[in-house]
Amino acid sequence: MSKLFCTIAILLGCSSAFAQHEKYKKVDETIEKIGALNNINVAVIADTITEPFNDNEQKARAIFYWISHHIAIDPKATKQNDTKNNLPENVIALRRATPLGFSLLFQEMCSTAKIRCLSVDGYVKHFATDINEVPDEINFSWNVVQLGQSPDTWFLVDACSASGYLDKKLTLFTKQFTSEYFFADRKLFNQAYYPDNDAWQLGGGVKSLKEYYSMPVINSKAFELDMALNKNTPITGFIKTKIGVPVTFNFSINPNKKIETIALIMGDDKKLPKPEAMNFENTGGTVTFSYKFKKEETFPVKIMIDGREALQYMVEVAE
Template sequence: MRFFKYILTLTLFLALTKGYGQDLDKVDRMLSNYPANPSSTEELANRIKNDFSNDLERVRAIYKWIALHVAYDTKALGKPQRVRFSYRTLAELEAKKKQFRKDLALQTLKKRKALCEGYSTLFQNLCQQMNIECEIVPGIARRLISEIDRQNLPSNHAWNAVKINGKWLLVDVTWAAGWVDYSKMKFHQEFSSAYFASDPNEFAMKHLPDDQKWLLTDNINSKAEFASQPIPYKYFLGKNIKLLSPQKGTINMLKSTGVQFNLQNVPADTEIAYHFKREKYGQKVKSFTKADTLSFKIYSELKGKDELVIYFNGEPALGYKVIVK
């Protein structure tokens, strides 16, 4: 049944992003002429609302503008972000929360630096000004191979769910903006479409919401299932590639026989290679295709625990823990 659910979810996702004939490339091109420093969230929201004719294009414009112009604030990373309110009634509390969100959105716009809460709050603010329903989704995010099978990860991230044409879509504009070199605590701005209106099954390989209704898929039923998956990188995400096996993030393999990978919908010109962390050099694979499934084997020279990265055209695509016997 899980294969059927994956196909159903993917069909709905493709219908929303492609079935209406939306030209998101056109949106991206138009955003190159937008100001980097609008005077207010209202100014930016009004321009986007006037320039684009439907909600999908408007949401894409919000996503692209924030990712291009807001940098991840590495200096604020790890510092407590506590906000306390004094209030006499629940109505007063809600009003103060609403004002805090408005202030944070404007601060993110002005400073052009933020952590994930600032990114997701600005995204929500701009959507709401265009009467587009949008939620901030807190939860667990994984990015490292070492986090595979770890069930004690804290809630450490925030992203968005946005409703377009009656369907909820998942968006992570923080990760769309670029990546952090944590060894130097330096942010590298690098726009990615991989986290826009993502297929929920792919999104759930890296994101586990605190409220599991925002998974938008039935394929993950526990924190253990979430933690056991391999780590996908952005060169795997958003490509409609289906990983058939191995689907568990920890691989037990014999040195003599290696392990076979099976994937569907891999573009024909994709060069695939792999690298074990403990080995000096990576290796290109010799793949073969049967029907619509591409298969290849990988082998390790060293016994013991290791980390494995599969590369597509020289870029990381999938990460695994490996135990070689």
């Protein structure tokens, strides 16, 4: 068990994704050396980055790593749902794309490498204000990759989220690579995303779009930690509580991964809220902490782990 009181000054991001980085280290280092491959078409780029590898998993990883490092999310096109530049050749020329553009580029490069891959449309929640707000249309796209004939040889990939993220106003892209969006954990992925066709949950998942939008927002740090949301996480994204009554947060992580800091950011981003450090326990990978909210208000809450967003909730505090 570890307890930690920390100051905001040491809330520095760190990578705990040791296992995936080690597994794909040689692939990633090779693609890093190959570089941006400017002024080359899609097919040649796909051939160049996959040629050093023999099996389809390594080739798919090479494509994922290259795209997530050399394509940025296009804030303007994403905000306006502008689809005119989503074709792979346009994405390569512009070096930016919407989530659908990322998905179509990944699919095209996999096809060139003779890897079966499909683009999946669906839904994702980015911010706490999305909780319980079901949109009228799909708002995200990702991929599924098939490496064999059995159902368990289909894998989930999101090169867009792996590249970084947009701010709430959809005006600024921040580059931040997250390895674990490649062949992502199915259970966590199925809580973080909802496909338009539930066949692409690749197993059990959330039963309805309404249920999906009732759950907390799951961000990149949760994937890094192989997080599992327990029944008392809380699993509902909208928390109702009273001033001074403790709310307990409980979730599991890979026991081989370490957490240095946990902090809450409470309130609207416009108010520039500062992180409030938590005293937490980590017992064999089960992480627990409690917090007593101090003011009567309804506001978003971010759970930051080692300086990166893991979960988001909406909290309604009454007297």
